[in-house]
Amino acid sequence: MTLLAEKVETHDEFEYCKKLGFKLFQGYFFCRPQLIEGRTLSCNDLTTLQLITELESEDATAQSLEAIVCKDPELVLRLLKIVNSARFSLSRNISSISEAIIALGVDELKKWVLLISTTQAPHTSNALIQEILVRAHMCEKIADDYDAINPSTAFMTGMLSGIDAMLNLELSDIMEQLPVSNEVSTALLEQSGLLGQLLSNVKHYMAGEWDELNDPNLTASLKQAQEESLLWVLDTLKDINCH
Structure with missing residues (x-):
């Protein structure tokens, strides 16, 4: 018999x-950072953050995105x-890339650039990647229920x-180095904010915390979004791993 530790x-x-x-283990331990004293960002971490910053910039153009993507040959190939x-x-x-x-x-x-770059982070468990x-x-799917939220955002x-x-760092420390929009921050x-409510609803639904939903009317949409997302993730990881 194989033992499973829950919660x-x-x-x-x-x-x-x-x-x-x-x-076997079940729970959300892999969704929380394992904080290590003195841990600093590696070069790969900084490259990922720089890429995210450029992607989030309102001034991003096709040319600026191409320039930063082309700095990573593996990213270009994938x-x-x-x-x-x-x-x-x-x-x-x-x-x-321009095409x-x-x-x-x-x-x-x-x-897709964000997806590929973050899922290539070293020492990241498959369970965490799938969860995220x-x-x-x-x-993205639930954004359709919020008129003022861009699905891409x-x-x-x-x-x-x-x-x-x-x-494996505090989110607040990462955000200090990641000048994203105030809405996202x-x-x-x-x-x-509206985006925060959306994120909160998704996280509570995934954790089975039904009573914590700030809009119970979204339950049907969340259920459908989760079912579609699980299938999408399986296909996406297959593509990324194969390429």
């Missing part, structure tokens, strides 16, 4: 359960192969809501 909420509990002999996959059903093969921008549009390119991707895609907010666990740090 493991912290890394200390995870380590304790491992010592007890558990082989992006081009995904764009040329059956997922997008384009009428011709895309051979450059990809034209074919997909800036918002769609932003989403489901959350981000749910935020909602997706980015969902992705950034787990970056502290990816980098307050949503992440305070879960306030």
